Amino acid sequence: MNNHIRLGINIDHVATVRQARRTVYPSTLVAAEVAEMAGADLITVHLREDRRHIQDADVAELAAAFKNHRLHTYMNLESAITDEMIAHACMIAPRDVCLVPEKREEVTTEGGLDVVTYRDAVKSAIVRLTEAGVQQVSLFVDPTVEAMQSAADVGAPVVELHTGCYADAPNDEAQARELERIRVAAMEGKRLGLRIHAGHGLHYGNVQAVAAIAVIDELNIGHAIVARAVFDGLEKAVRDMKAIMHQARVTALQVK
Numbered sequence: 001m002n003n004h005i006r007l008g009i010n011i012d013h014v015a016t017v018r019q020a021r022r023t024v025y026p027s028t029l030v031a032a033e034v035a036e037m038a039g040a041d042l043i044t045v046h047l048r049e050d051r052r053h054i055q056d057a058d059v060a061e062l063a064a065a066f067k068n069h070r071l072h073t074y075m076n077l078e079s080a081i082t083d084e085m086i087a088h089a090c091m092i093a094p095r096d097v098c099l100v101p102e103k104r105e106e107v108t109t110e111g112g113l114d115v116v117t118y119r120d121a122v123k124s125a126i127v128r129l130t131e132a133g134v135q136q137v138s139l140f141v142d143p144t145v146e147a148m149q150s151a152a153d154v155g156a157p158v159v160e161l162h163t164g165c166y167a168d169a170p171n172d173e174a175q176a177r178e179l180e181r182i183r184v185a186a187m188e189g190k191r192l193g194l195r196i197h198a199g200h201g202l203h204y205g206n207v208q209a210v211a212a213i214a215v216i217d218e219l220n221i222g223h224a225i226v227a228r229a230v231f232d233g234l235e236k237a238v239r240d241m242k243a244i245m246h247q248a249r250v251t252a253l254q255v256k
């Protein structure tokens with residue numbers, strides 16, 4: 001069992017603040033530098049089709065910074081599976097790409113990728129990205145046993161479990177049910193040989209139980225960290241999240 005769980009910092013909403021006035025600040029590159037300094041294991045950005053926050057220029061600037069070692073971790077680029085977005089992801093060729101569903105009218109990602117309906121497009125995207133040099137392609141999917149089997153079937157090496165229903169659960173009972181769904185799906189994915197990530201809606205009060213699931217290797221967290229950074233600064237917000245995740249994992253392994 002792995003006592004280290006990686007923290008990917010999603011900096012989308014640093015760009016949201018900038019896009020509110022179309023200024024050149026706050027810089028996503030500086031945000032990535034601060035996040036790395038504070039212990040981020042990777043930097044996640046979601047280049048949406050509607051460019052509501054992260055812009056093509058952000059992705060290009062971050063990619064160059066990783067290439068020239070101004071940044072020292074790696075990029076996890078979240079992308080829709082459309083031809084346009086996959087072609088762009090192939091051109092950037094970050095270390096990781098996470099394939100996510102997008103609906104233009106959504107406030108944020110609402111559900112996981114429908115790997116059954118879009119099987120051919122997902123398989124094609126995995127092949128194209130791998131041939132372009134992307135080392136790890138993950139699928140952002142709902143935490144279900146069926147989604148694990150579908151992901152394994154299309155040859156995805158990694159899944160990121162959508163933790164949104166857990167995060168948005170209306171009460172403790174519903175949250176416990178959603179946590180069990182995540183745990184069961186994670187165990188099934190691991191049994192099928194998948195690497196397991198998780199993310200969406202995680203924050204300082206709900207991350208512990210997910211970080212305690214020992215087969216989960218990585219959490220991607222953004223909105224709650226950027227929100228906390230408004231009051232505490234980004235460096236402290238990242239350090240605090242990292243410490244909470246580490247303590248939850250270590251405690252869980254000691255109990256086993």
Ligand SMILES: CC(=O)[C@@H](O)[C@H](O)COP(=O)(O)O
Binds near residue numbers: 108140222
């Ligand atoms: C896939 C996912 O849950 C997030 O990484 C995604 O970026 C959410 O979209 P917004 O960042 O636009 O809220």
Ligand SMILES: NCC(=O)COP(=O)(O)O
Binds near residue numbers: 223
């Ligand atoms: N894939 C999840 C992610 O990158 C961050 O999601 P959130 O913490 O902004 O909800």
